[in-house]
Amino acid sequence: MEISKASKKSFTRQLVAWHSNDNNRDLPWKNERDAYRIWLSEVILQQTRAQQGLPYYINFTTTYPTVADLAIADDNDVFRLWQGLGYYNRCKNLLATARYVARELNGKFPDTYDGLLALKGIGPYTAAAIASFAYGLPQAVVDGNVYRVLSRCFGIETPFDTTAGKKIFAELAQDLLDKKDSGAYNQAIMDLGATVCTPSNPKCEQCPLQKECIAYNNNIINLLPVRSKKMVVRKRFFNYLLLICDNEIWIQKRSSGDIWENLHQPYLIETPAPATIEELKRNEFYTSLTGNIQVTEHQLKTTQRLTHQQIYANFYTVSLQEKPIIKKENGTWVSIDELKRLAFPKTLVSFFKNNLYF
Numbered sequence: 447m448e449i450s451k452a453s454k455k456s457f458t459r460q461l462v463a464w465h466s467n468d469n470n471r472d473l474p475w476k477n478e479r480d481a482y483r484i485w486l487s488e489v490i491l492q493q494t495r496a497q498q499g500l501p502y503y504i505n506f507t508t509t510y511p512t513v514a515d516l517a518i519a520d521d522n523d524v525f526r527l528w529q530g531l532g533y534y535n536r537c538k539n540l541l542a543t544a545r546y547v548a549r550e551l552n553g554k555f556p557d558t559y560d561g562l563l564a565l566k567g568i569g570p571y572t573a574a575a576i577a578s579f580a581y582g583l584p585q586a587v588v589d590g591n592v593y594r595v596l597s598r599c600f601g602i603e604t605p606f607d608t609t610a611g612k613k614i615f616a617e618l619a620q621d622l623l624d625k626k627d628s629g630a631y632n633q634a635i636m637d638l639g640a641t642v643c644t645p646s647n648p649k650c651e652q653c654p655l656q657k658e659c660i661a662y663n664n665n666i667i668n669l670l671p672v673r674s675k676k677m678v679v680r681k682r683f684f685n686y687l688l689l690i691c692d693n694e695i696w697i698q699k700r701s702s703g704d705i706w707e708n709l710h711q712p713y714l715i716e717t718p719a720p721a722t723i724e725e726l727k728r729n730e731f732y733t734s735l736t737g738n739i740q741v742t743e744h745q746l747k748t749t750q751r752l753t754h755q756q757i758y759a760n761f762y763t764v765s766l767q768e769k770p771i772i773k774k775e776n777g778t779w780v781s782i783d784e785l786k787r788l789a790f791p792k793t794l795v796s797f798f799k800n801n802l803y804f
């Protein structure tokens with residue numbers, strides 16, 4: 447599909463005009479020129495809405511005002527600050543990159559797109575955002591917001607998650623970019639996608655692109671953008687045993703290769719389907735427990751949706767007279783008061799808060 451030069455020019459002009467005249471989305475990272483702060487905001491905002499990310503951005507920039515401060519932080523403090531944001535790999539990469547920039551690059555983020563792209567956890571989108579906002583480089587951002595705005599406005603039906611689709615959108619985005627003020631243009635398209643051309647119920651009556659928008663004029667807004675693959679969601683059933691002995695609880699740090707790496711959890715028995723308490727009591731570990739054991743099943747069940755997984759969690763307090771030998775790595779007994787200092791996934795934070803552990 448050929449898009450005329452005039453259409454492209456008009457798109458850019460209207461978008462930029464809307465940004466300077468009508469876009470009043472005020473967020474602390476906007477107009478920021480400091481690469482460290484831009485990078486922080488972009489990592490926090492990946493897969494996260496601005497309003498949800500805002501307190502995290504404030505906490506991070508207050509606690510760690512410079513990349514050098516973040517580089518020397520204790521891992522557990524950083525994970526604790528990140529708690530609730532999810533996608534914990536982002537936090538792991540955040541630490542790795544902060545340490546690399548502080549130690550190997552004298553605390554200065556690279557000032558080229560390729561240099562930024564070479565850093566851990568920085569993909570094309572984040573590299574383009576930092577390059578344009580901090581250094582004014584002519585690099586267009588391409589993310590879900592951009593796919594949506596471009597596919598609707600220009601009527602592009604090629605799935606954005608295919609090789610062909612990625613190429614079409616990347617080239618078009620780069621073509622449309624206002625090279626003289628790439629930062630403002632990128633901010634404009636991100637804001638339009640987040641506040642006006644939203645996934646459902648877009649506010650077309652407020653949209654500067656309405657007159658020329660193909661999706662609007664052909665009543666096909668809900669059909670765009672097109673995704674080729676259907677997402678498969680895996681169901682997982684987590685049964686947490688809160689092993690308690692002498693006012694201490696057994697806690698394990700999750701290791702790599704699965705979700706929630708570096709976060710903590712009580713003793714976990716994962717089952718392929720929902721399990722009853724009787725089934726759990728037949729588990730090899732449970733049958734190895736000795737002494738007087740008291741088990742309480744908690745009424746609260748939590749569920750947590752991750753991108754490709756749905757977690758269902760059940761909780762059982764298991765009061766013990768003697769501490770068992772537990773053959774799981776990275777586990778330790780901690781006092782109940784110490785739980786507050788550790789980072790947990792959201793599903794466990796809900797449980798602990800509900801049961802007054804926090």
Ligand code: SF4
Nearest residue numbers: 643648650653656659
């Ligand atoms: S007119 Fe509606 S569908 Fe078209 S770009 Fe604007 S908000 Fe999106």
